Amino acid sequence: MSLAGSGTAHNGACAVHYDTFGDPAQPTLLLVNGLGSQCINYADEWCAMFAAEGLQVVRYDNRDVGLSSKFDDAPTDAGGAAYRVSDMVADGIAVLDALGVAKAHVMGLSMGGMIAQNMAILHPDRLLTMTSVMSSTGEAEYRKSTPRAAELLTAAGATDRDGYVQQWVDGLREWGSPEFADEARWREAAQRSFDRCFHPSGPARQFLAVLASGSWADHLPGVTVPTLVMHGDKDTLIDQVGGRRTAELIPGARFELIEGMGHDYPPQLWRQWTDLVVGHIRSHS
Numbered sequence: 558m559s560l561a562g563s564g565t566a567h568n569g570a571c572a573v574h575y576d577t578f579g580d581p582a583q584p585t586l587l588l589v590n591g592l593g594s595q596c597i598n599y600a601d602e603w604c605a606m607f608a609a610e611g612l613q614v615v616r617y618d619n620r621d622v623g624l625s626s627k628f629d630d631a632p633t634d635a636g637g638a639a640y641r642v643s644d645m646v647a648d649g650i651a652v653l654d655a656l657g658v659a660k661a662h663v664m665g666l667s668m669g670g671m672i673a674q675n676m677a678i679l680h681p682d683r684l685l686t687m688t689s690v691m692s693s694t695g696e697a698e699y700r701k702s703t704p705r706a707a708e709l710l711t712a713a714g715a716t717d718r719d720g721y722v723q724q725w726v727d728g729l730r731e732w733g734s735p736e737f738a739d740e741a742r743w744r745e746a747a748q749r750s751f752d753r754c755f756h757p758s759g760p761a762r763q764f765l766a767v768l769a770s771g772s773w774a775d776h777l778p779g780v781t782v783p784t785l786v787m788h789g790d791k792d793t794l795i796d797q798v799g800g801r802r803t804a805e806l807i808p809g810a811r812f813e814l815i816e817g818m819g820h821d822y823p824p825q826l827w828r829q830w831t832d833l834v835v836g837h838i839r840s841h842s
Contacts, residue, residue, distance in 0.1 A: 562577045573649075575616065593622060595618055621760070639765070642675050659683070663677075678773060689787075693800070694777060694799065695771055725747035726743050733823070734791055774802075774806055785833065
């Protein structure tokens with residue numbers, strides 16, 4: 558099943574690029590990306606797996622990456638944040654509006670999980686279910702990284718294609734799923750990402766947005782959206798305590814620990830991952 562279409566949504570002056578897969582008459586699954594991640598990290602083949610389960614799948618570029626609006630006039634240091642997670646939430650809602658989707662299932666990974674959680678807090682009427690993966694609650698004590706992972710995450714961005722690819726590989730060597738490490742696949746994905754859009758200042762502004770948004774843990778006990786929380790037991794970028802804390806705070810949330818998974822989504826885990834999410838969706842349809 559190939560890409561069905563692409564478009565641009567608008568949240569005020571912010572333009573948000575999105576792609577769709579599957580039948581628009583079916584329930585929608587909105588996929589939300591992590592820090593610095595373009596929507597193509599949700600590979601076409603993986604989106605097709607979800608679509609084959611009877612879903613319209615929508616992936617989109619968060620602001621400041623990919624084909625969405627950039628905020629180049631804003632600072633990339635601790636002097637201030639150009640926007641907050643709540644603004645990124647509004648971008649995702651704008652995508653649903655552009656597609657005429659009143660309610661959707663939402664899955665977010667890492668920073669995308671933070672956005673999905675805040676969608677459930679701010680727009681519960683627009684969500685059918687929520688899945689938060691390899692994420693946390695905004696509380697610093699539940700956003701644990703190994704020293705090496707933290708060092709790589711906050712390193713200065715690369716300035717050319719070779720450097721960008723190497724940073725991508727170095728990161729996945731630290732926080733990727735060890736059993737499924739594949740440097741050839743990592744390099745190919747990094748090259749594709751660079752060639753689609755190289756914008757090194759964007760992830761820095763996204764990182765500032767997360768820090769400036771603080772914690773939303775106090776709001777999670779009020780979440781009424783049926784929630785699945787998933788985390789890998791090999792995640793060194795956001796330790797599984799982040800996922801466990803999220804599930805602990807959201808009433809009725811289900812926690813699934815995926816053995817062997819780090820802070821990535823290798824093809825070998827797509828089937829298991831898809832089955833868990835689709836099962837969650839069906840159990841609340």
